[in-house]
Amino acid sequence: MPATKLLATSVVGSYSVPEWLERLKTDFYQRRISGQYLEDIHEVAIKAALKDQETAGVDVVSDGELRRDNDVDYFLARMPGVEIPHAAKTFYYDYYDAYVRHALPVDDDSATLGLVNDLRFTLQYTDRPVKFSFTGPFSLARRVKNEAYSNPDDLVLAFAHILNREARALAEAGAAVLQIDEPFLAGYPEEVGLAVKAINLVYDGIQGPTRAVHVCYGNRYARPVWEGHYEFLFPAILDAQVDQLVLEFARKGYDDLGLFKKYPAGTLTLGLGVIDVKNPAPEPPELIVSRVRQALNVLPPDRLMINPDCGLRHVPADMARAKLRAMSEGAALVRAELLGSTPPEGEQP
Amino acid sequence: MLIELRASDDRLRGPKAVDAAPILTAAYRAAVDGRADLSRLRFVCDYIQYRQNFRDPVELRRVEPWNIEPGSPAADGESFEIAIDLRRARPDAVDAGIKASITDPRECDRLPLEKWGPGSRSLIWGFNTLYWKALSLWEQSTGKGYESALPGGESDARNAEAARELILRLFALWDGLASRRALPEELYVLELGVGNGNQARVFLDELRRLDREHGRGYFRRLHYLMGDYSPHVLELARKNVAHHSEHISSLVLDALRPTQTLGFLRYKAFLVYISNVYDNLPTDEIVRIGGHLFQVETRAVLARSAAESLSASVKVKRADLPDLIARLLRVGPELLCEMLPESFPKPVDAVTFWRSAWEALRLEERYAPLLELDTYQVAPDVGGELLRPIVEANGDVRMHISNGAAASFTDTLPLLHPHGVLLCHDLFVTDVHQYLNGFRGPGKYDGSVVNWVNGRLLQAIGSRRGFDVSFAPFAYRTGANIMTMTARARD
Numbered sequence: 107m108p109a110t111k112l113l114a115t116s117v118v119g120s121y122s123v124p125e126w127l128e129r130l131k132t133d134f135y136q137r138r139i140s141g142q143y144l145e146d147i148h149e150v151a152i153k154a155a156l157k158d159q160e161t162a163g164v165d166v167v168s169d170g171e172l173r174r175d176n177d178v179d180y181f182l183a184r185m186p187g188v189e190i191p192h193a194a195k196t197f198y199y200d201y202y203d204a205y206v207r208h209a210l211p212v213d214d215d216s217a218t219l220g221l222v223n224d225l226r227f228t229l230q231y232t233d234r235p236v237k238f239s240f241t242g243p244f245s246l247a248r249r250v251k252n253e254a255y256s257n258p259d260d261l262v263l264a265f266a267h268i269l270n271r272e273a274r275a276l277a278e279a280g281a282a283v284l285q286i287d288e289p290f291l292a293g294y295p296e297e298v299g300l301a302v303k304a305i306n307l308v309y310d311g312i313q314g315p316t317r318a319v320h321v322c323y324g325n326r327y328a329r330p331v332w333e334g335h336y337e338f339l340f341p342a343i344l345d346a347q348v349d350q351l352v353l354e355f356a357r358k359g360y361d362d363l364g365l366f367k368k369y370p371a372g373t374l375t376l377g378l379g380v381i382d383v384k385n386p387a388p389e390p391p392e393l394i395v396s397r398v399r400q401a402l403n404v405l406p407p408d409r410l411m412i413n414p415d416c417g418l419r420h421v422p423a424d425m426a427r428a429k430l431r432a433m434s435e436g437a438a439l440v441r442a443e444l445l446g447s448t449p450p451e452g453e454q455p
Numbered sequence: 456m457l458i459e460l461r462a463s464d465d466r467l468r469g470p471k472a473v474d475a476a477p478i479l480t481a482a483y484r485a486a487v488d489g490r491a492d493l494s495r496l497r498f499v500c501d502y503i504q505y506r507q508n509f510r511d512p513v514e515l516r517r518v519e520p521w522n523i524e525p526g527s528p529a530a531d532g533e534s535f536e537i538a539i540d541l542r543r544a545r546p547d548a549v550d551a552g553i554k555a556s557i558t559d560p561r562e563c564d565r566l567p568l569e570k571w572g573p574g575s576r577s578l579i580w581g582f583n584t585l586y587w588k589a590l591s592l593w594e595q596s597t598g599k600g601y602e603s604a605l606p607g608g609e610s611d612a613r614n615a616e617a618a619r620e621l622i623l624r625l626f627a628l629w630d631g632l633a634s635r636r637a638l639p640e641e642l643y644v645l646e647l648g649v650g651n652g653n654q655a656r657v658f659l660d661e662l663r664r665l666d667r668e669h670g671r672g673y674f675r676r677l678h679y680l681m682g683d684y685s686p687h688v689l690e691l692a693r694k695n696v697a698h699h700s701e702h703i704s705s706l707v708l709d710a711l712r713p714t715q716t717l718g719f720l721r722y723k724a725f726l727v728y729i730s731n732v733y734d735n736l737p738t739d740e741i742v743r744i745g746g747h748l749f750q751v752e753t754r755a756v757l758a759r760s761a762a763e764s765l766s767a768s769v770k771v772k773r774a775d776l777p778d779l780i781a782r783l784l785r786v787g788p789e790l791l792c793e794m795l796p797e798s799f800p801k802p803v804d805a806v807t808f809w810r811s812a813w814e815a816l817r818l819e820e821r822y823a824p825l826l827e828l829d830t831y832q833v834a835p836d837v838g839g840e841l842l843r844p845i846v847e848a849n850g851d852v853r854m855h856i857s858n859g860a861a862a863s864f865t866d867t868l869p870l871l872h873p874h875g876v877l878l879c880h881d882l883f884v885t886d887v888h889q890y891l892n893g894f895r896g897p898g899k900y901d902g903s904v905v906n907w908v909n910g911r912l913l914q915a916i917g918s919r920r921g922f923d924v925s926f927a928p929f930a931y932r933t934g935a936n937i938m939t940m941t942a943r944a945r946d
Binding site: 201 | 635636637869873922
């Protein structure tokens with residue numbers, strides 16, 4: 107774990123997108139402002155998001171994914187070999203119709219998404235460890251019309267090959283945590299084996315950063331897309347060459363923590379969701395404390411990292427700040443309890 | 456000078472057409488004979504289909520200057536809009552009405568009941584609320600049920616064929632979820648605005664019957680929640696479905712904020728059914744003139760003659776009427792009767808007063824500049840920016856914001872299960888251009904208010920929340936204006 111602190115806190119990835127930013131993003135997709143103009147806006151917004159996270163006491167920060175139009179198209183639009191015939195959108199957050207009509211250039215080392223530039227920018231503006239998340243091959247393949255591969259699994263694995271190059275570049279550039287997001291996996295529980303195989307391809311040869319996987323029940327438009335339980339992940343997910351599972355609990359309850367008892371998972375750590383991102387009301391720090399304590403009944407503190415259930419993009423900015431602050435304060439209280447000390451100034455509720 | 460005719464094609468030509476030419480000629484003559492600056496004068500001619508409404512045949516509206524810089528001289532000058540009801544206006548009265556309204560702003564002709572404000576905050580909504588709260592008293596007084604005031608004399612919620620189609624689609628969904636072990640134990644259906652309970656009855660009868668054939672035991676797991684603002688209506692509905700009592704819960708709730716009562720239902724409702732609710736919720740209107748946006752401000756008034764007769768009927772001074780009406784709306788007719796026995800010896804007298812005041816009620820309008828759309832609030836979680844693409848794409852137009860419908864819709868969507876569907880039968884404007892060829896409210900349905908709902912806006916709201924919102928004519932009755940709106944999660 108990059109943060110040496112016990113019960114270190116982090117985010118899942120995305121940060122609050124204010125309405126004015128949504129409007130400007132939409133203006134770009136309707137060709138009313140230039141790409142350069144939008145890029146400047148993004149950079150300002152990212153710096154502000156980093157500052158918000160730092161002020162809230164988050165240990166491992168992210169760029170808030172503020173450059174991204176959504177969790178899928180940002181990658182598909184950059185993915186070599188993916189065709190997007192109509193690049194204008196009515197609303198920036200809409201999904202494109204994307205096609206793969208020919209086999210992807212998996213062996214072409216020059217074919218990249220250029221994600222490392224996003225990371226380098228973030229690293230310039232924070233001294234804290236940085237998490238970099240990206241959507242995984244299984245979910246990306248679900249949003250593409252495949253006309254190239256007779257076996258759909260091959261498309262997933264081709265995406266994984268290309269993302270492996272991205273992961274290597276990101277690791278080399280200094281990401282503290284790499285996180286593969288698989289937002290659609292919960293809707294296809296029978297395909298966990300394929301998803302794990304693809305995850306292992308993405309993380310092949312990656313050393314240094316914590317290798318994480320985030321699986322939730324969907325957060326598009328702040329709504330769950332699927333319902334169910336994490337039982338479907340086990341035991342297949344234990345074959346994944348990852349260091350951390352980042353899971354949603356706060357909204358659904360903590361019953362699934364029992365899975366970590368049922369399936370002893372070696373050194374695998376848990377990114378414990380303690381913030382419900384579908385409810386804008388901030389949790390009190392005491393609630394965070396009780397949620398962390400529940401997890402401590404199952405896992406030792408050195409195998410826990412504390413984070414929201416999912417990205418904060420749909421949470422209003424003031425609520426997002428309050429939620430992160432509560433999360434940091436709650437984690438600090440439990441940490442102090444474990445270490446027999448007093449939480450530092452600024453981390454006391 | 457601009458003259459705009461906002462009437463449907465069949466009101467301007469063909470056998471049902473009104474003879475608009477003499478009215479327009481009279482309006483033109485009155486304008487050119489007067490002293491108003493013709494370059495700042497607009498005539499808007501609507502065909503108001505509601506026999507009971509809030510307008511006189513000729514009304515004057517002041518358009519306030521639209522200045523970006525505060526304190527700068529009113530460079531726009533004073534502009535006016537004269538609204539004419541093509542159905543009721545007579546040429547001689549148009550001429551007289553226009554001359555009178557331009558020279559004399561009618562302050563002394565009418566008794567204001569409130570201050571100027573956005574339409575959604577008008578006193579008329581107090582009357583609307585009272586109607587649903589004290590519906591039984593109103594019905595006793597008029598001798599007819601509220602459904603008889605609806606177009607066609609009944610609500611649209613009683614079609615077995617429609618219910619069957621819906622239920623079979625639900626069965627298919629539930630079968631699929633069950634096969635993935637993702638079907639919850641309890642299956643929730645919510646109806647908002649329950650009418651007389653016929654929709655619930657047909658739906659439950661059909662579901663029970665079809666479930667026996669299907670054999671999966673879904674009926675046993677079904678919870679049908681009936682929500683309505685009116686305890687009286689809810690009670691009638693509950694009696695109608697008494698034979699399904701073990702599957703029914705009835706809840707008095709505010710349609711504007713369903714999650715306040717139904718928080719437990721978040722992401723659980725497989726079907727939300729809403730019939731003729733949204734057209735009865737408060738709304739603002741905005742108007743775009745020459746590319747500038749204005750908010751329509753309204754003020755409830757009584758004509759002097761109506762005010763005099765009303766005050767005489769209850770032995771109060773004319774000047775005391777606004778307070779008396781405010782008290783009526785606050786406490787209702789029964790309590791008012793107890794508080795003021797000399798004016799209202801029996802509750803029926805208070806109801807008579809209520810009905811007379813309602814009948815006489817008019818709305819004056821004026822246009823106030825709307826300079827910053829982002830600070831305008833459509834609904835608690837919906838900012839005014841959402842309106843921008845709609846108003847910018849459609850030229851000069853006056854339209855409803857349907858604030859109440861927007862609030863209700865926004866607050867209902869979170870109740871839907873990820874695979875749930877919201878079905879709504881109502882009067883919808885589905886294309887902004889419909890505002891240019893017809894009057895969309897407000898009108899009076901018996902003791903309540905009716906406005907067509909801005910469907911384009913609800914579509915935009917749904918879209919921003921990840922829902923596809925579509926409209927289709929109500930499939931089970933031809934010739935009606937009722938549309939069916941369907942919202943379901945996309946992606």
